[in-house]
Structure formats: structure tokens, C-alpha cells
Amino acid sequence: MEEAKYKYIGRSVPRIDALEKATGKIKYMSDLSLPNMLFGKILRAKYPHAKILRIDTSKAEALPGVVTVITHKDVPGLNGFGIVVPDMPVLCKDKVRYIGDAVAAVAAETETIAEKALSLIEVDYEPLPIVDDPEEAMKEDAPKIHEEGNIHLHTEIKRGDVEKAFKEADLIIEETFFTGRQDHTPLETEGGVAFVDEEGNLNVYVGSQYPQRDQLQLARCLNWNPKKIRVVSYPVGGAFGRKDELSIQPILALLAIKAKRAVKITLSREESMIAYWKRHPFKMHYKVAFKNDGTLLGVDAYLVEDKGAYSSLGGPVLNLAVEHACGPYRVDNVHVDGYAVFTNNGIAGAFRGFGAPQTAFAIETIMDIASRKLNIDPIDLRKKSALRKGDKTSIGNVLSTSVGTELVLDGIRESNIWKNREELRKISTKPWLKRGVGVALTYQGTGLGVGIPDYGGAILSMNEDGSFSVRVGTVDYGQGIGTSYAQIVAEAMNIPIEKVKVVLGDSFLTADSGPTSASRGVYTGGKAALIASEKMKKTLKEKVSKLFKTDEDNVEFGFGYVYDKVSGNKVTYEELAKNFKEEGKLPEEEGYFLVPTAEIKIENAFGLPHHIFAFSAHTAYVEVNTLTGEVSVLEGAEAVDGGIVVNRQGFEAQVEGGFVMGMGYGLTEHLAIENGIVKNPNFSTYIIPSIKDVPKRIETIPVINPEDTGPYKAKGIAETVMVATAPAITNAIYDATGARIFSIPATPSVVYFAIKEAESEENFD
Amino acid sequence: MKEVEIHFTLNGKEYNLTVPANLTLLQIIRARIGLTGTKRGCGKGECGACTVIFNGRSVSSCLVLAPKVDGSEVLTVEGIGTFDHPHPIQEAFVEEGAVQCGFCTPGFVVSSYYLLSKNPHPSEEEIREGLSGNLCRCTGYIKIINAVKKASEKLNG
Numbered sequence: 001m002e003e004a005k006y007k008y009i010g011r012s013v014p015r016i017d018a019l020e021k022a023t024g025k026i027k028y029m030s031d032l033s034l035p036n037m038l039f040g041k042i043l044r045a046k047y048p049h050a051k052i053l054r055i056d057t058s059k060a061e062a063l064p065g066v067v068t069v070i071t072h073k074d075v076p077g078l079n080g081f082g083i084v085v086p087d088m089p090v091l092c093k094d095k096v097r098y099i100g101d102a103v104a105a106v107a108a109e110t111e112t113i114a115e116k117a118l119s120l121i122e123v124d125y126e127p128l129p130i131v132d133d134p135e136e137a138m139k140e141d142a143p144k145i146h147e148e149g150n151i152h153l154h155t156e157i158k159r160g161d162v163e164k165a166f167k168e169a170d171l172i173i174e175e176t177f178f179t180g181r182q183d184h185t186p187l188e189t190e191g192g193v194a195f196v197d198e199e200g201n202l203n204v205y206v207g208s209q210y211p212q213r214d215q216l217q218l219a220r221c222l223n224w225n226p227k228k229i230r231v232v233s234y235p236v237g238g239a240f241g242r243k244d245e246l247s248i249q250p251i252l253a254l255l256a257i258k259a260k261r262a263v264k265i266t267l268s269r270e271e272s273m274i275a276y277w278k279r280h281p282f283k284m285h286y287k288v289a290f291k292n293d294g295t296l297l298g299v300d301a302y303l304v305e306d307k308g309a310y311s312s313l314g315g316p317v318l319n320l321a322v323e324h325a326c327g328p329y330r331v332d333n334v335h336v337d338g339y340a341v342f343t344n345n346g347i348a349g350a351f352r353g354f355g356a357p358q359t360a361f362a363i364e365t366i367m368d369i370a371s372r373k374l375n376i377d378p379i380d381l382r383k384k385s386a387l388r389k390g391d392k393t394s395i396g397n398v399l400s401t402s403v404g405t406e407l408v409l410d411g412i413r414e415s416n417i418w419k420n421r422e423e424l425r426k427i428s429t430k431p432w433l434k435r436g437v438g439v440a441l442t443y444q445g446t447g448l449g450v451g452i453p454d455y456g457g458a459i460l461s462m463n464e465d466g467s468f469s470v471r472v473g474t475v476d477y478g479q480g481i482g483t484s485y486a487q488i489v490a491e492a493m494n495i496p497i498e499k500v501k502v503v504l505g506d507s508f509l510t511a512d513s514g515p516t517s518a519s520r521g522v523y524t525g526g527k528a529a530l531i532a533s534e535k536m537k538k539t540l541k542e543k544v545s546k547l548f549k550t551d552e553d554n555v556e557f558g559f560g561y562v563y564d565k566v567s568g569n570k571v572t573y574e575e576l577a578k579n580f581k582e583e584g585k586l587p588e589e590e591g592y593f594l595v596p597t598a599e600i601k602i603e604n605a606f607g608l609p610h611h612i613f614a615f616s617a618h619t620a621y622v623e624v625n626t627l628t629g630e631v632s633v634l635e636g637a638e639a640v641d642g643g644i645v646v647n648r649q650g651f652e653a654q655v656e657g658g659f660v661m662g663m664g665y666g667l668t669e670h671l672a673i674e675n676g677i678v679k680n681p682n683f684s685t686y687i688i689p690s691i692k693d694v695p696k697r698i699e700t701i702p703v704i705n706p707e708d709t710g711p712y713k714a715k716g717i718a719e720t721v722m723v724a725t726a727p728a729i730t731n732a733i734y735d736a737t738g739a740r741i742f743s744i745p746a747t748p749s750v751v752y753f754a755i756k757e758a759e760s761e762e763n764f765d
Numbered sequence: 766m767k768e769v770e771i772h773f774t775l776n777g778k779e780y781n782l783t784v785p786a787n788l789t790l791l792q793i794i795r796a797r798i799g800l801t802g803t804k805r806g807c808g809k810g811e812c813g814a815c816t817v818i819f820n821g822r823s824v825s826s827c828l829v830l831a832p833k834v835d836g837s838e839v840l841t842v843e844g845i846g847t848f849d850h851p852h853p854i855q856e857a858f859v860e861e862g863a864v865q866c867g868f869c870t871p872g873f874v875v876s877s878y879y880l881l882s883k884n885p886h887p888s889e890e891e892i893r894e895g896l897s898g899n900l901c902r903c904t905g906y907i908k909i910i911n912a913v914k915k916a917s918e919k920l921n922g
Binding site for chain 1: 766795796799800801802803804805806807808809811812814841842843846847848851855856858859860862864865866867868869870871874889892893894896897899900901902903904905906907908909910
């Protein structure tokens with residue numbers, strides 16, 4: 001085993017912040033309280049699509065206890081934010097485009113007064129027709145949500161000759177798929193505090209995934225020097241992509257600046273679910289050609305993404321969906337045609353998987369249909385076309401980094417579920433309870449892709465007591481990157497992990513390491529920390545060689561000390577720190593790392609291709625109640641290629657959590673929006689998996705596949721682990737009942753009617 | 766809003782407060798007493814992040830109004846164990862990797878404390894039943910179940 005030589009890498013290391021969290025000691029941003037603090041509330045749109053005719057805040061301003069009321073007039077800079085296109089108003093001026101749009105905001109002495117003040121703000125609207133069907137929205141005569149039209153992005157990729165493939169095919173499968181609008185539901189809603197300090201710096205303490213970008217976006221809205229904006233974004237009570245984009249921050253900042261006092265905003269669950277980011281629903285039409293021997297000849301896919309009202313990352317999500325539309329398979333005849341379309345259906349942005357869960361559901365269902373029609377074992381069928389190192393992907397880039405497609409398929413074959421599937425599917429406790437096993441394969445790009453600045457940064461400094469601090473801008477919102485950074489520095493410096501202090505997510509204190517997204521946290525920040533550690537070791541070597549008057553080559557690192565291998569003289573880090581201090585300054589080193597990218601660009605598809613991929617194969621063992629359509633997942637397994645595993649415990653936690661989030665995506669989760677209005681904005685009606693829903697066992701199978709460019713040969717797994725769970729489950733539903741699922745979530749009614757349809761087809765035959 | 770005077774014990778300490786009658790126990794703990802280990806995930810009794818022991822029973826503190834708090838005895842996550850003196854349940858959550866973003870963790874710790882105080886050797890089914898009022902979005906719950914099993918062993922040998 002590669003990792004056997006390491007003290008920390010590959011071990012199960014408990015999270016460094018776990019005890020602070022388990023005892024309630026750690027302060028999340030929504031836990032912060034400041035003296036003399038005000039409470040902010042936001043007035044949302046009354047209609048999902050309407051012109052604003054008049055806003056009158058005078059009555060609210062007159063209410064005792066109200067300190068500040070703000071509208072679009074109070075936005076000094078650009079009244080817009082958005083990671084790619086800043087088209088989402090901080091506060092709407094003349095139009096609202098979804099029911100969560102912000103129109104005004106209040107800061108008051110108490111939450112009750114702020115709430116009351118919102119009810120006193122008068123806004124006259126002229127309702128406009130609601131655009132809630134993306135395909136209708138694409139038509140020329142559809143009401144326009146944005147002046148430029150409703151098509152936000154069109155990305156089309158053609159390779160080979162897909163028509164020829166259909167002519168040569170032995171089997172053509174043509175189906176239409178729908179996926180749901182998943183809400184991340186991090187347990188901590190959007191919340192935090194902002195204030196201007198005595199030095200004139202604006203401080204914004206709101207959990208997010210990229211403090212330095214928040215800083216720049218805020219500077220643009222506020223007309224403020226970014227160097228005078230401190231964003232602190234760790235710890236975060238869950239994010240999963242939701243907190244990559246801004247939410248309440250600009251409003252919170254404006255209130256604090258105008259009120260000249262600290263302001264706190266914490267959203268209720270309902271407001272959070274109505275107002276902020278979601279996973280884009282997709283409609284996908286696929287036509288796929290196979291040969292009788294299982295060869296994947298061609299894929300023609302048409303993707304329509306329901307963008308919601310504003311851009312955020314919807315363009316890159318579409319492009320990633322296009323890139324991943326054909327799965328991790330070799331296929332030379334490809335036509336993928338994707339549209340991201342504005343609607344009044346809330347707003348959608350980044351979410352774990354970023355376009356891949358949608359297309360994985362479609363292509364992996366088709367692989368399952370094909371395996372049955374061609375009578376080829378589903379793993380063998382996938383292996384037949386599985387991408388290998390040196391192959392061209394469906395969009396035409398050559399895979400030159402580590403590729404684990406076959407390894408994860410071999411891994412899943414060895415899972416308990418797959419080995420015993422024949423016996424497992426026969427188990428029957430009641431005649432109407434049917435059991436089945438399904439499998440699905442996926443992959444996910446690590447990093448941001450071609451043409452997008454993609455780097456890691458870390459600052460490593462020696463502390464007075466001989467311990468070290470590593471400061472990285474990425475944020476640990478549950479994945480465990482902070483612990484991985486501590487492991488990497490401890491391993492590289494050869495010191496006990498307790499001697500590594502990790503500082504994350506602070507635009508003043510930490511190195512910009514890019515966004516905490518795209519499964520890139522360990523890979524980029526970890527590599528930067530490793531580079532900083534190597535520099536630090538060199539500095540220490542120089543120092544110790546002078547100290548012991550020996551050659552630098554004779555200086556070696558023991559566990560927690562440095563020594564001269566010739567004389568045997570040694571010095572602890574604590575003594576070294578004292579020595580440095582006496583001479584003036586403790587050492588500090590910075591590490592930066594540019595993420596390698598592919599050698600080609602895909603034309604008209606910004607960010608494509610990706611260059612480094614994680615791979616995973618998922619299997620699910622389910623029981624379907626054929627009388628009610630209810631599905632229980634009895635057991636799950638994932639074989640995952642994330643390069644060399646840094647933290648075994650964290651790896652398992654990601655796999656288990658990702659599998660269960662994928663279960664929710666596959667079975668229950670969809671934020672229903674009717675005529676622009678959210679119908680289920682709470683945990684009683686929007687159902688995420690509970691402890692009673694999860695399987696007894698989720699088997700984690702790491703495959704060993706070193707990625708040479710990564711820190712200790714690691715890459716990222718955070719997204720791929722959830723991506724193929726839904727199709728593994730829906731394929732298992734088919735295995736159990738013969739009912740094919742084309743729409744997720746596969747709620748009891750979806751499954752029930754699919755079973756009825758399968759039964760009627762059977763009778764018809 | 767009418768104010769009420771309330772006298773109660775929280776984590777062994779006595780409090781006398783005058784608060785609006787519609788304030789919840791959760792708001793009293795977080796905003797008035799300043800203990801923030803008890804979290805608000807929904808404010809409607811749906812997620813369990815605000816679970817505390819109230820007069821010997823586990824409750825969602827967001828559903829308990831101020832007048833009810835008068836005369837009560839309350840235990841929060843901070844009263845179960847601290848960073849310097851953690852409870853075996855908290856240690857088990859750390860060791861088993863049952864903590865990720867950690868926002869739901871205090872609620873799970875309190876529910877586990879209640880479960881194990883009533884049933885020192887719960888079966889896996891009983892653990893699932895006992896923690897079914899708490900939602901977690903990170904872990905997939907498997908490691909939480911393992912942590913409760915380990916805590917049961919730690920507490921009862």
C-alpha cells in the first residue's frame with residue numbers, strides 16, 4: 001500500500017474541529033452577537049414576475065425602533081451580483097423576476113420591529129405573465145424575463161457522425177428524462193453579522209465558500225475598496241454549493257454601513273428555501289446507439305436547464321452537464337445540444353455534482369436499458385466502453401491524468417450487494433414487497449476547467465511555541481479539508497498533527513486559494529500547503545545548518561525536531577522558534593499551485609474540458625412496495641477513485657453522506673414551484689432523508705489510483721460520491737419491479753404509476 | 766407583547782428573567798443567556814437542531830414558549846460536556862467521525878444523551894427511533910449510529 005509509509009496520510013484522523021462542534025463551543029456566523037447590534041429583515045417580491053411601479057418606505061422609516069430602511073437607491077455601486085454574470089439585483093429597482101427577489105430591507109432594534117416595518121413598506125406592482133416552462137420560455141414570442149431574452153446559454157458539441165451511428169446501430173434507445181429542483185438544505189440557513197470597525201473596514205461574517213470572491217463582489221456592489229472589506233466565512237453549517245454565490249451579504253453590508261451599527265440577519269428556513277439557490281431541474285431527451293456486442297456507437301442528447309431567474313453559475317452548470325452527458329464512456333459520434341433558460345421558477349446555481357447528477361441519471365438509465373436489451377451484464381456493458389487513460393472523452397479531450405473507470409467497476413463488483421445480488425433480490429417478506437439491485441457509474445471533474453483561474457494558495461508560519469499555522473482561503477463546510485490540510489502539513493513537516501493550527505476562510509488572514517467547489521479543496525489547497533511546507537523545511541535547514549555549523553545536506557527532520565546527522569546535535573521546533581524570534585522574525589512561507597489544465601479548449605463551451613477526474617461506481621439494494629410505490633434503500637455501496645485517500649474516516653463520511661444526499665435526490669427531493677410560488681418550503685413538506693430512511697450499511701470501497709499532480713497523489717471526491725446514487729436506485733427499482741423510472745425524484749406516486757404502466761405493457765404483450 | 770417573569774434552572778444554574786411571553790426557550794437560551802450550542806435549523810420543530818432536555822424530556826426548544834419555562838429545569842449541550850471536560854457521547858461523536866459541518870451535532874448529542882439515559886443499551890433500531898427527530902445533511906447518519914453505539918459501550922462498559 002502506497003500510504004503505509006505515511007504517519008498521517010491515509011489514516012483515519014478525527015476532524016480537528018469536531019470536539020469544538022460536539023460541545024457547542026464553536027461559533028458559527030449565525031451564532032455571533034455584537035454589542036448594540038441591530039436586526040435586519042428583507043422584503044421579498046409579492047409576485048414572481050412583475051414591474052415595480054412605486055416603492056414607499058416612509059411609514060416603515062417612521063416606525064419607532066427602525067434605524068435604517070434601504071432600497072435600490074441605497075446601492076452605491078453595481079446593483080447586481082453573480083459569479084459569472086452579475087445580473088441579480090441586490091435590491092430590485094423596476095422589476096422582480098422571482099418570488100424571492102429582494103425589494104427593500106430594514107434594520108431595527110428588534111426582530112419584531114424589523115418584521116413590522118416590512119409590512120409598512122408599500123410597493124405597487126404590475127404583474128407580468130409568469131414564465132415557468134423552460135421550453136415555452138425559449139420561444140420567440142415568450143414574455144422576456146431579461147431584456148436580452150430568455151436563453152441564457154446555448155452550448156452545442158458535435159463529434160463524429162451521429163446520424164451514421166444510428167444507421168449502423170443494432171439497438172437505438174430513445175427516452176426523455178426529468179430531474180427535480182433539489183434544495184441543499186444545509187442545516188444552517190443564510191445568516192451572519194456585518195459592521196464597520198474603528199479602522200473603517202467593513203467586516204462581513206457570513207458563512208460562504210470563497211471569502212475572497214465575496215470580498216470582490218461586495219466591493220463592486222458597495223463601491224468600496226476591497227482591501228477594506230474583511231469577509232470571514234468559516235465555520236459554515238453546511239453549504240454543498242449553495243454558499244458559493246452571495247445571498248444576504250450585500251444587503252447586510254449596506255444596512256450596517258447606512259446604520260453605522262452592527263447588523264445581524266438570520267433567515268428562517270422558509271425564507272431560505274424560497275429565496276436562495278437550488279439545483280437546476282433538467283429535461284433531457286436522449287437517443288443512443290449501441291452495437292449488439294455492447295459498443296456505444298453514438299449519443300444524441302438535448303438538454304434544457306431550468307435556470308430560474310438569474311445567471312449565477314447556471315452557464316458553467318450547463319457546460320459541465322454537456323461535458324458529462326455521455327458518462328465516462330468512449331463514444332466517437334456525439335451531438336450534445338444544451339440550453340440554459342431563464343424562468344420565474346426561483347433561482348438555481350451551484351450544487352454538488354454541478355450538472356453531472358442530471359445527465360448521470362439519463363445516461364445511466366440508458367445503460368441499464370441497454371444491458372437488459374442486449375443481455376449483457378451491466379458492469380460488463382459499462383466496462384466495454386469505459387474510458388481509459390489515453391482515450392478521448394466524448395467531447396474530444398485526451399485523458400492524460402489518472403483514470404479509474406475500470407478500477408471502480410472492478411471494485412463495485414466485489415461489493416457485498418453485487419456479489420450476493422442473485423440471493424438478495426430473491427428475498428421476499430411479503431408478496432407485494434419486491435427487491436432489486438441496481439448499479440451506475442459516473443465521473444466528475446476536479447477543478448474549474450480550461451480558461452478559468454484555478455489555483456491553490458497557502459501561508460505557513462511558525463508560531464512562538466514551535467507549532468505551525470497554515471492559512472488557506474478555502475472553507476471547511478463539513479467536507480473535512482481543514483483536517484486534510486493539517487494532515488498534509490504534519491506529514492510534510494514531520495510533526496505531530498496537534499502542532500498544526502489551521503485557519504480557513506478569511507479574506508484578511510488567509511491566502512486566496514480559489515473557491516471551495518468543484519471537488520478541488522484538498523487538491524488545490526492541499527498542494528499549496530505541501531509546497532509551503534517544502535519551502536519551510538528549506539528555511540529551517542538553512543537555519544539549522546548555521547546553528548550547528550554543518551552542511552545543509554546533513555540536516556534532517558525527526559518527528560518534531562531537526563538534527564545534524566553528522567554530529568547528532570538536535571534542536572526542537574520550540575527551540576528553533578525561540579532562536580528565530582531572538583533574531584527578529586519567525587519564518588513564514590507561501591505556497592502557490594496552478595492547477596494543470598487540458599491542452600485543448602472546447603470551442604463555444606467555456607471552461608471545457610476538465611483535466612482531472614474522480615470516478616465512482618454506485619450500487620443500491622432496494623425494496624419496493626408495489627401497492628404504494630414506496631421505496632426503501634436497504635443497502636448501498638460505492639467504489640471511488642479519488643486518488644490516494646488523505647483521511648480514511650473523512651473519505652467514508654463523504655461517501656456515506658453523498659450516497660444519502662443522492663438518495664434524497666433520487667427518491668424524495670423536489671422543491672415544487674407552481675405559478676412561481678414555492679409550495680413546500682419546510683422540512684415537513686420538502687423531505688430530506690432522515691436516520692430512519694438510510695440503509696443499514698453503505699459500503700465504502702476506495703480504489704488505489706494515484707494522481708501524480710495531487711498532494712500525496714490525492715484528487716477530490718466530494719461530488720462524484722453523490723452523483724450516480726439516484727440512477728443506481730432507479731435501476732434497482734426496475735430490477736425489483738420491471739418499472740422504469742424516467743423522472744426523479746421517484747416519489748411513491750411516480751413509482752406506483754410506473755409499476756402500473758409496466759403491468760399494463762405486460763398484459764398488452 | 767406581554768412580558769412574563771420566569772425562574773428556571775439551566776445547566777445547574779438558576780436564572781430569573783423577564784421576557785416577552787412569545788419568546789421561545791430556544792431564543793431565551795441563545796439570545797438571553799448567550800449559549801449558542803443549541804441551534805436553530807427550522808424554528809418549527811422539524812429538524813431537531815435545537816434539542817434540549819426540558820424537565821427530563823428531550824424537546825425541540827423552538828416549540829417551548831416562555832411561560833412554560835417558568836419553574837423548569839433545562840439541560841443543553843454545554844451542560845452535558847464541555848471542550849475541556851467532554852462527555853463520553855461527545856468523545857464518541859469525535860472518534861467515530863460523526864461530526865461534519867457540525868451544525869446538527871449538538872442536537873444529536875442531546876438526543877443521544879436522552880436516549881442512553883432511558884435505554885443504556887439501545888439496539889440499532891432503537892437508536893434510529895431515538896434520533897429520528899434530528900436531521901443531518903452531511904454524514905448520511907451511519908457514523909452517528911456508530912457513535913451512539915460506542916458511547917453506550919463507553920458509558921456502560
